[in-house]
Amino acid sequence: MKYFIVIGFFISSLLFGKIPDKYAVSKNCAVCHLQKAKDWRTTWHSRSHISKNPLYKKVLDFLSHKHAKFTQQYAVSCGQCHNPRMEIKSVNDNDQSLEYAKLLGIHMKVTDKVNEALENKTVKEGISCIVCHNIKKIKNIKNINDRGYKDIIFGPPNVMVGPFKESNRPVYHKMMQGSHFLHKNVNKICFICHYEYKKNGHFYYKTGMEYKKSKSNKKCVDCHMGKPKVEIVAPNINNKSAVARVTRRHLFKAARNSDILKHSLKISTSVNNGILSLKLINITPHNVPTGFSGRSIVIAVQFKKSKKILKKYIKEITMKYIDQNNNETLSYDADKLVFDNRFKPNETKIFNFSIPSGSNDVVINIYYRLIKKSLVSPLKIKDPIFLKKYPIYYKDINL
Numbered sequence: 001m002k003y004f005i006v007i008g009f010f011i012s013s014l015l016f017g018k019i020p021d022k023y024a025v026s027k028n029c030a031v032c033h034l035q036k037a038k039d040w041r042t043t044w045h046s047r048s049h050i051s052k053n054p055l056y057k058k059v060l061d062f063l064s065h066k067h068a069k070f071t072q073q074y075a076v077s078c079g080q081c082h083n084p085r086m087e088i089k090s091v092n093d094n095d096q097s098l099e100y101a102k103l104l105g106i107h108m109k110v111t112d113k114v115n116e117a118l119e120n121k122t123v124k125e126g127i128s129c130i131v132c133h134n135i136k137k138i139k140n141i142k143n144i145n146d147r148g149y150k151d152i153i154f155g156p157p158n159v160m161v162g163p164f165k166e167s168n169r170p171v172y173h174k175m176m177q178g179s180h181f182l183h184k185n186v187n188k189i190c191f192i193c194h195y196e197y198k199k200n201g202h203f204y205y206k207t208g209m210e211y212k213k214s215k216s217n218k219k220c221v222d223c224h225m226g227k228p229k230v231e232i233v234a235p236n237i238n239n240k241s242a243v244a245r246v247t248r249r250h251l252f253k254a255a256r257n258s259d260i261l262k263h264s265l266k267i268s269t270s271v272n273n274g275i276l277s278l279k280l281i282n283i284t285p286h287n288v289p290t291g292f293s294g295r296s297i298v299i300a301v302q303f304k305k306s307k308k309i310l311k312k313y314i315k316e317i318t319m320k321y322i323d324q325n326n327n328e329t330l331s332y333d334a335d336k337l338v339f340d341n342r343f344k345p346n347e348t349k350i351f352n353f354s355i356p357s358g359s360n361d362v363v364i365n366i367y368y369r370l371i372k373k374s375l376v377s378p379l380k381i382k383d384p385i386f387l388k389k390y391p392i393y394y395k396d397i398n399l
């Protein structure tokens, strides 16, 4: 017989007021902003919820098994950025009682209230239209841990905040110009979640910090959304008085939905005195790879004689974290950073390989992994999207 008990959970919630159905899901926006909705659906902003992203789910499961917590507890705390419109903000338990219950084999479940908050239809859409376009104000909090919803003041749900001033034409929703949507400030929106975050001495992510150091004058949206284009903002409704304005695609381009990786590094090769030299320059204004600590770039070099492989080299560009038991892990529960050899902005790396005698052909294959090979089995990853090699560069040279 299984015992279910619900123990000392302390739930804290923040009520924003319910989002009316009209604005709750992106499907409703698609009626008038079809291209935006289609673009957004290809991005993983639309899948940042536990029910939509298998890698996220596996990482939450991995952490909860290791630390004797419920997956939902992590889903709520990590939801600070992944699901910033979740009503419940934290679920604390008495760690000891959980440990005892585990030892005694008692099954427990989190309250229905937590599940309800996680299953909400707006929350399930992740970083959706009503996350970014309902931000009335960014607080610009200096505290490194107050990112995601903690850095935002949401406005009334019927007011869409964007780059334009209120138009006179009646629309489905009200409009408001947000200074954070003006091109000169637009990075601030991305910084809400991508700037940095540090816990227990380790950075979860720091793409914004890396970018600041690069002193680039390109904005995140210049590379990740699409080129500016002058057109009607809501082309799917018949509105004769509509004026054309500067707009942008909503692709949030990345490895999975674009060829952006091919523009990340400038790569060249040369052969001299029995040495193959491979030169890579980071032309991206943040680290490559950046962000999530499981990413890696693999450089595979194969020297051949006719079809036969004479020698193989593999180099991995990544970061490696270990936990207290010296097992490899992610930044979220790291004890120590063992190394970080990722490309810094503008960094050049040169790799020299001596050509084995008799070799008449070399194949260079450089690719990207969303999750590095050494973590696939600890995390029990099976989904092909996360096992795939995303191409960066391929060259076959006759020596």
Ligand code: HEC
Pocket: 022, 023, 024, 025, 026, 028, 029, 030, 031, 032, 033, 129, 130, 133, 160, 161, 162, 163, 164, 165, 166, 167, 171, 172, 173, 175, 176, 177, 178, 232, 233, 234, 237, 239, 242, 243, 245
């Ligand atoms: C019935 C049509 C319609 C629907 C549905 C609709 N919009 Fe709009 N939206 C418009 C029109 C019209 C404009 C104004 C265009 C203009 O002034 O050039 C607009 C403007 C905007 C702007 C620009 C605001 C600004 O001040 O810069 C944003 C952002 C926006 N909509 C987001 C959304 C979101 C998010 C949804 C879904 C919750 C949505 N819209 C649903 C018609 C619609």
Ligand code: HEC
Pocket: 042, 043, 044, 045, 047, 048, 049, 053, 056, 081, 082, 084, 127, 131, 132, 148, 189, 190, 191, 192, 193, 194, 220, 221, 224, 225, 252, 253, 254, 255, 256, 257
């Ligand atoms: C509310 C938090 C939040 C904001 C604001 C935000 N992001 Fe993200 N972003 C995320 C999260 C979380 C992910 C990972 C989602 C996943 O893979 O499940 C992500 C993923 C991405 C990715 C990879 C997407 C993919 O398809 O693999 C890119 C690129 C990106 N963001 C760019 C941006 C840019 C540019 C901005 C500013 C216009 C921005 N983000 C604003 C939280 C945010």
Ligand code: HEC
Pocket: 187, 190, 191, 194, 207, 208, 211, 216, 218, 219, 220, 221, 222, 223, 224, 253, 254, 255, 256, 260, 261, 263, 264, 283, 284, 285, 286, 287, 288, 289, 290, 291
């Ligand atoms: C000059 C173009 C450029 C600018 C500006 C830029 N990026 Fe990138 N970004 C890239 C390229 C190229 C990649 C692919 C290589 C990599 O993963 O590092 C990338 C990758 C990413 C990823 C990882 C995507 C994935 O597949 O997981 C995120 C997240 C991201 N950028 C966020 C940002 C944010 C936030 C900003 C602004 C602070 C920004 N980028 C500015 C070009 C740019």
Ligand code: HEC
Pocket: 026, 029, 030, 033, 036, 037, 038, 040, 045, 127, 128, 129, 130, 131, 132, 133, 162, 163, 181, 182, 183, 186, 189, 221, 228, 233, 246, 247, 248, 249, 250
């Ligand atoms: C991660 C944040 C983010 C998300 C999610 C997002 N947008 Fe935007 N949106 C932006 C930014 C940033 C701009 C301004 C781009 C620029 O600099 O031109 C913008 C501009 C707009 C505009 C006005 C200008 C234009 O390009 O047409 C509309 C309308 C709009 N978005 C609708 C939507 C809809 C509909 C969705 C959901 C399907 C959505 N957005 C999701 C960040 C976001």
Ligand code: HEC
Pocket: 044, 053, 055, 056, 059, 060, 063, 074, 077, 078, 079, 080, 081, 082, 147, 148, 192, 193, 194, 196, 197, 204, 205, 290, 291, 292, 332, 370
């Ligand atoms: C400060 C905001 C923030 C917090 C807090 C946060 N994340 Fe993230 N997460 C992001 C952003 C931004 C990305 C996208 C970075 C990238 O693509 O490299 C991301 C990406 C990820 C990814 C990769 C998803 C994919 O589709 O490739 C996983 C897994 C993940 N986060 C797990 C977690 C876990 C587990 C926690 C809590 C322990 C957490 N995150 C807390 C912002 C956050």
